[in-house]
Amino acid sequence: MADETQNDRPRTWEEVLKRSSAATAPDGAIPAMRDGLRALSDLALEEIRAADTLAGLKELRDHYLGRKRGQIKGGLAYIPKLPSEVRSELGGLLNASKRQLEAAVREREKDLSASRAAAAPSIDITLPGRAPPLGSLHPITRTIRDIAQSFARLGFSWVSGPEVESAKYNFDGLNISEGHPARDREENFMISSEVLLRTQTSTVQVRVMESRRPPLRIIAPGRVYRPDTVDATHHFMFHQVEGLMVDRDVTFRDLKTVLGIFARDLFGPEALIRLRPSFFPFTEPSAEMDVSCAFCDGKGCSVCKGTGWIEMAGCGMVDPSVFEFAGIDPDEHSGFAFGLGVDRITMIRYQIKDIRLFTENDVRFLAQF
Ligand SMILES: [Zn+2]
Structure with a gap:
């Protein structure tokens, strides 16, 4: 069920754009883009919060927040192509989403690091070493x-x-x-x-x-x-x-x-x-x-x-x-x-x-x- 919900929601900026262009209702393109961006942002937030390894979290950050090919970056790059009256609203939406996702990544990173440290075998380097057993003379x-x-x-x-x-x-x-x-x-x-x-x-x-x-x-x-x-x-x-x-x-x-x-x-x-x-x-x-x-x-x-x-x-x-x-x-x-x-x-x-x-x-x- 979770998969269906997620499949319903766009995971890339390309998908958001495709849905927006496919909107048939009069003046439907912009609302579809707005909904798509919100859905993308929600999905990103859920995935980040559910990341169970630091490596997985890094992949999610690269996917959504990457500086070159990240989905948010893709959206921001498209803003200048939009009609001027919606640029500020959608641009604001994307920037707010970006800040929210960045904060979520930092928080999740902290949690995962802490639990990894807790799971690792603790080595107390202040303890005296264990001497190897020595033999003795017959x-x-x-x-x-x-x-x-x-x-x-x-x-x-x-x-x-x-x-x-x-x-x-x-x-x-x-x-x-x-x-x-x-x-x-x-x-x-x-x-x-x-x-x-x-x-x-x-x-x-x-x-x-x-x-x-x-x-x-x-x-x-x-x-x-x-x-x-x-x-x-x-x-x-x-x-x-x-x-x-x-x-x-x-x-x-x-x-x-x-x-x-x-x-x-x-x-x-x-x-x-x-x-x-x-x-x-x-x-x-x-x-x-x-x-x-x-x-x-x-x-x-x-x-x-x-x-x-x-x-x-x-x-x-x-x-x-x-x-x-x-x-x-x-x-x-x-x-x-x-x-x-x-x-x-x-x-x-x-x-x-x-x-x-x-x-x-x-x-x-x-x-x-
Ligand atoms: Zn004796």
Whole structure:
């Protein structure tokens, strides 16, 4: 119905003019033009007020009020052709219509701009930005870095070695001869008869002694592999930090001093260490190093299983046969080596009860560090 009404009304000056010329009644042309102009003006006003986008409104303004081809302009341009007695009336009609339409366009423009601003997502540029989520260092990495920092103060540098290792460095160079139970195929991840995943970071001390001359002070952090059944305290992949010092006149006392400094760095100034006799093929004499339990101050608790001490490392004086394998004269040089269990140290530092958490990549666990 709206369409019919609109179709009845002229939308262009051309139509107004056509209707005016078609008027048959005597002196009908001028009244028809007057009616046509009023109808055109009314239609224009309705359309402008109903415009629902700024682009649509601009089109309407160009159509009716355009400076060159606008309908009002067309009408005004025709005024001089009219009989003089009606020029002023129709000219006045057109000018009044022009002002009314211009006002309507301005008003509609304001409304549409306001609602568009309201609909747009508001951005408050004064709010602080959202920080992207940052990862954190894995607790194992933190522990290794702390251990490295402690030994760096004592002049130990960080050396890396391969995880896929030959039997030469994993066994032969460490005085683990053919037939030793540690060489059983079931005890190792064998890749071929002579290549395996290293079972200890001690491999790196053989490589270092072979390629450098004393004095030597190195640590070698890294992953090691043994086919253990995985449970809360065992894993087939874990971490060690190997340490080696070789010089003239290095004694067991130096070993104890260095490990004591390390224990106090990592576990606090109250930490004590003790050394218990032990056996390793590549050190002589050998010892297990324990640290006083920081959870109970040595009184005994579940972490230290009631003993007041926590096992931390294997260590000892480098066996002469290891020196000989690497081409270092054991009569001229002496040294000590130790191997720290990084996973165990990390579990104690952060009170982690299950070693499997280290490799499960659960962000809820990792985000705590
Ligand atoms: Zn304890």
